[in-house]
Amino acid sequence: MAGQDDRNRKGDGLAGAFTSALSLLGAGVRVLSGSALFDFALNPSSSQSIMARLGAGAAGGIDSFAPTGDPFRDEARSWFEASKQSVELPARDGGVLFGWLLPADPVWASPDRHALWSDFGRGRRYGIFCHGYTGKPSDLCVEAYLAHKAGINVLLPAARGHERNADRYVGMGWLDSWDLLGWTGLIVTCDPDAKIALYGVSMGGAEVMMASGLDLPGNVRCIIEDCGYTSVWDEFSVQIGMQLHLPPIPFLSAASAVCKRRAGYGFKEASSVNRLRSARVPMLFIHGTADTFVPYEMLDKVFDACASPEKERLSVEGAGHGMASATNPDAYWGRVSAFLGRHLA
Numbered sequence: 001m002a003g004q005d006d007r008n009r010k011g012d013g014l015a016g017a018f019t020s021a022l023s024l025l026g027a028g029v030r031v032l033s034g035s036a037l038f039d040f041a042l043n044p045s046s047s048q049s050i051m052a053r054l055g056a057g058a059a060g061g062i063d064s065f066a067p068t069g070d071p072f073r074d075e076a077r078s079w080f081e082a083s084k085q086s087v088e089l090p091a092r093d094g095g096v097l098f099g100w101l102l103p104a105d106p107v108w109a110s111p112d113r114h115a116l117w118s119d120f121g122r123g124r125r126y127g128i129f130c131h132g133y134t135g136k137p138s139d140l141c142v143e144a145y146l147a148h149k150a151g152i153n154v155l156l157p158a159a160r161g162h163e164r165n166a167d168r169y170v171g172m173g174w175l176d177s178w179d180l181l182g183w184t185g186l187i188v189t190c191d192p193d194a195k196i197a198l199y200g201v202s203m204g205g206a207e208v209m210m211a212s213g214l215d216l217p218g219n220v221r222c223i224i225e226d227c228g229y230t231s232v233w234d235e236f237s238v239q240i241g242m243q244l245h246l247p248p249i250p251f252l253s254a255a256s257a258v259c260k261r262r263a264g265y266g267f268k269e270a271s272s273v274n275r276l277r278s279a280r281v282p283m284l285f286i287h288g289t290a291d292t293f294v295p296y297e298m299l300d301k302v303f304d305a306c307a308s309p310e311k312e313r314l315s316v317e318g319a320g321h322g323m324a325s326a327t328n329p330d331a332y333w334g335r336v337s338a339f340l341g342r343h344l345a
Contacts, residue, residue, distance in 0.1 A: 034257055034258040045166075075145070083148075085100065095167075097158070098157075099157035125153065127198075127199055128184065130203075132202030135162065152344070173206035173207035173210050198224070201227060205228025208228070209223070209276055212279035214275070221343040227288065232267040255267070273305040282343055283312070289319065299315065314332070
């Protein structure tokens, strides 16, 4: 569908960001400690992190690219900025997490642009949309706009370590999957008859897969993941080999130990495959056949692991990372719309 052309350049963007930032490390990369790798990839407060580089405009990330020349996306972004309302969720580990709500009904907009959950009617449809690594909720403005036009209320949480939640370590979807329990619970508290869909791209795709095996409320009717990875360990193994030409052991092992100590999770523990073995919600898996950033081969692994009695897959021929909707918009949006139509009816 229109508004997706920017995805054509996203696949190379994050790889370029890694390469650009890592080139600064020079030959000393081979003696990087686990702490340095952790700070580089997962600590947005570190001046050496990829987040800091992206924030300074020194590198372009897959979900930080600002598209131009796309009228539909410009329209969607303008709508997003004019319509977004702030929402908050008490975090299970303390403090508050932030996101944006885009109500399907504009009469719900409050003067202070803060979501009035108590104003929601019963039995409405909701989509929780999860963005990717280095990105922000507004990266999914087109997806949110299309859902809005279909009468779906859209909630876009900022991932940990991103946007207004940048004061936390990046959770790579694992910590965020637990947060999805809170976000879905918040909706259900205000609308017990809510019908909820989860949708995520890249890291967001991993996030919704990781959430699939948790004790989600029955209000969650379906999950759509686009180019998510099998596990954090697997994805970082791809990147450390592709970008640094280093083996996962001992480098990733050291970084995983640091992550476990500082952020509370290890890279192998953070597994979409393991969570999918407990999935019970209908799921749609999407991946581009030309994706090398999150290798296309991961699609078979996550699909086969999924224990849901109802699951579908869509392979988009020739699509790179995050480019499936741009490469074949008719197939992509036709399948997504039909899937949502069946399960949110």
